[in-house]
Amino acid sequence: MLHTIDMKPTNTLMRLSRAEYKEIVRWTEKLRPTRRCMKILKDKFPSHSQSTLLSIFSLEYQKWIKRTFSRHHVPDVIESYYQRYLSEAKAQPTAPVLLELANEVDLSPALMARIILDRFLQGQDGGMPSKSVLNSMLKEPSLIPDQILASNVYQCTINDCCYGPLVDCIKHAIGHEHEVLLREKLKEKNLSFLDENHLRTMGYDKTPDIILEVPVAVEGHIVHWIESKASFGDDQSHQTYLNEQFWSYWNRFGPGLVIYWYGFIGELDCQRDRGILLKDCFPTDIVTLCHATQQDRSPESQNKDKE
Numbered sequence: 277m278l279h280t281i282d283m284k285p286t287n288t289l290m291r292l293s294r295a296e297y298k299e300i301v302r303w304t305e306k307l308r309p310t311r312r313c314m315k316i317l318k319d320k321f322p323s324h325s326q327s328t329l330l331s332i333f334s335l336e337y338q339k340w341i342k343r344t345f346s347r348h349h350v351p352d353v354i355e356s357y358y359q360r361y362l363s364e365a366k367a368q369p370t371a372p373v374l375l376e377l378a379n380e381v382d383l384s385p386a387l388m389a390r391i392i393l394d395r396f397l398q399g400q401d402g403g404m405p406s407k408s409v410l411n412s413m414l415k416e417p418s419l420i421p422d423q424i425l426a427s428n429v430y431q432c433t434i435n436d437c438c439y440g441p442l443v444d445c446i447k448h449a450i451g452h453e454h455e456v457l458l459r460e461k462l463k464e465k466n467l468s469f470l471d472e473n474h475l476r477t478m479g480y481d482k483t484p485d486i487i488l489e490v491p492v493a494v495e496g497h498i499v500h501w502i503e504s505k506a507s508f509g510d511d512q513s514h515q516t517y518l519n520e521q522f523w524s525y526w527n528r529f530g531p532g533l534v535i536y537w538y539g540f541i542g543e544l545d546c547q548r549d550r551g552i553l554l555k556d557c558f559p560t561d562i563v564t565l566c567h568a569t570q571q572d573r574s575p576e577s578q579n580k581d582k583e
Contacts, residue, residue: 290328290508290539290556297510297541300329304336308379309438324539331508331538334438339512341384341439348383348391357381357388358395365424374428375435385432386440390414393429396422415441447506454506454537455485461558462486462502484525484532493563494533497553501525501532509540509554518552526551533559 292300303320307313317329347353357377364373378388393413397405400421413419414433420426433440455472462469468489475483484501491500503522507513517534525532531551535558545554 290325290536291542291545292324292328292539294541294543297332300324300332301336304333305340307333308382309333309337309384309436310379311435311437314437328508328538330437332510335508335510335513337384337438341387344382345387348381348387354391354395358392361392361428365428369424370427372428372431372435375431378432384436384439386414386436386438386443389429389432389440393420393425396420396425411441451504451506454504454535458486458502458504458535458558462488465562467492467562467564480528482521482524484521484529487529491530491565493565494553494555494559497548497551498531498565499533499553500530503532503534505534505536506538507536508538509534509536509544511541511544514540514544518547522552 300317300321303317307316313333314326314330317333318324318326321329348357361373361377364371364377374388374392375385378385381388390410394405394410397410397413414429417426417430417433420429433442436443459469459471470478470487470489472483472485475487484503486502486504488500488502491498493499503525505517509517522532522534531553533553533555535555537556539556540554547553
């Protein structure tokens, strides 16, 4: 028995061709992670959402940092950055010395703040500071005993759109917000499901965000599970997710749906026949399969039959 759920799209489509994606990437290579860079990207690509552009920029910038960070983490280089900070902060105590230094040497402001704070604490205590102390001061710069350094760390944190405790907090909140949105959409359509927390209480260690208790069909493809990703799906991140998450979900639960809320490279949606469907929003129409076979039913339903 089948019935169709119609639903209007709640956001604009953010599926990009590889050519469109590469054009945006070419522009991100010219920018650094400041708030102003997002205005530049939005002005250049007005048809794309700011969230999509920020996600692409963040992914590309993180790749670049991974390739170049080691050259900033050499003891002699760290010491030269620290001595320069001390000299310039003494001459200009109200200037954003660390932020300007980070931009000059092409390093994330938040990572520059971490390096300099770590070096400062070593000078204070004569040893390596614990990660917990370092992280707590980065999250709350007022804990730093030097007021000028505290101000500089704060400036770096609020002006970095890719790294640092503020960005981590925002990413976590956005991820949670989209998981809540997904659950609300499913409840609106009276679709019964088990979420990640419920599945873990049942003993599953690696689970998608949602397991549907009764499978559905989306664009002619059966869906047993849904994974929510509050990010853009590029080649590298998608391949990592396939290897570390999606194929293991497929092996355990069957075919499923991945929602990249901030879009993805269209050519990556090439595994539909193998059981992994990509979308950039909640499906606009869903065909509910009201009678599931034993193989199709959820883990909880099958467990009840065994009791």
